[in-house]
Amino acid sequence: MARTGRPRAFDTQEALARALDVFWSRGYAGTSVQDLVDELAVQRGSLYAAFGDKHGLYLKAVELYARRNREQLEAMxxxxxxxxxxxxMLLEPAALTGAPDGTEGRRGCLVGNTTAELLPGDEAARALAAAAYDGFITVVSDALLRAQAAGEVTASATPEAQAQLLLVLFQGSALVSRATADESRLAAGVDAALDALRPH
Structure with missing residues (x-):
C-alpha cells in the first residue's frame, strides 16, 4: 500500500487568518518568515508546504481580507x-475592515497598504488589489443605483463614477485616520463629499 504521508498538523484556514493579522499589523516587509513561524506556531517546512513562500502566503492573506471586506460591505x-x-464606513474604516478598537485598530486597509508597499513592482499584488477595488466599486455601485432610484442620491453622475469617488475617499480616509486623532476634520471632509451626492 502506497504511503500518503502524514496529514498537516495544523488548520490551514486558521493559520491563514492568523497570518493575515500578522501581516496587517506589521506590513509585508516588517514580517519575517520567523515571525510567521512563531505567531502561527508551525514548523517552517509545514508553512512552505502549505502556502509556498512568504509572498505566496501574503497574497493569500490579502485575498482573504478582500473577500471578507466585500462580504461585510454587501451586508452593510x-x-x-x-x-x-x-x-x-468613511469615518470608521474599522467598521468595514474589522480592525480591533483603539489605537491598534488604526491599521488602515490591507489592500491599500499593499498598494502603497508592494506596487508598482509586484504584478501579482497589483492584480489582487485591482480586483479588490473593482469589487468595492461593484458593490457600492449597486447600492448607489438603488439610492438613486429612491431619490436619496443625485443622478447627476453614474453610480460607477460615484463609487469610484467613494473608493478614493475610503482609501484616503483609512490612511489619514492612522496619522491623526482629530476626527472632526476628517468628518468635515467626508460630509462635504457626501453632500455632493445628495439631490439638490
Whole structure:
C-alpha cells in the first residue's frame, strides 16, 4: 500500500487568518518568515508546504481580507438608506475592515497598504488589489443605483463614477485616520463629499 504521508498538523484556514493579522499589523516587509513561524506556531517546512513562500502566503492573506471586506460591505449596504452607511464606513474604516478598537485598530486597509508597499513592482499584488477595488466599486455601485432610484442620491453622475469617488475617499480616509486623532476634520471632509451626492 502506497504511503500518503502524514496529514498537516495544523488548520490551514486558521493559520491563514492568523497570518493575515500578522501581516496587517506589521506590513509585508516588517514580517519575517520567523515571525510567521512563531505567531502561527508551525514548523517552517509545514508553512512552505502549505502556502509556498512568504509572498505566496501574503497574497493569500490579502485575498482573504478582500473577500471578507466585500462580504461585510454587501451586508452593510443591503438595506436601508445608503448615505448613513457610507458615512460610517468613511469615518470608521474599522467598521468595514474589522480592525480591533483603539489605537491598534488604526491599521488602515490591507489592500491599500499593499498598494502603497508592494506596487508598482509586484504584478501579482497589483492584480489582487485591482480586483479588490473593482469589487468595492461593484458593490457600492449597486447600492448607489438603488439610492438613486429612491431619490436619496443625485443622478447627476453614474453610480460607477460615484463609487469610484467613494473608493478614493475610503482609501484616503483609512490612511489619514492612522496619522491623526482629530476626527472632526476628517468628518468635515467626508460630509462635504457626501453632500455632493445628495439631490439638490
Amino acid at each position: 449596504l443591503e438595506s436601508g438608506p445608503v448615505l448613513p452607511v457610507l458615512r460610517r
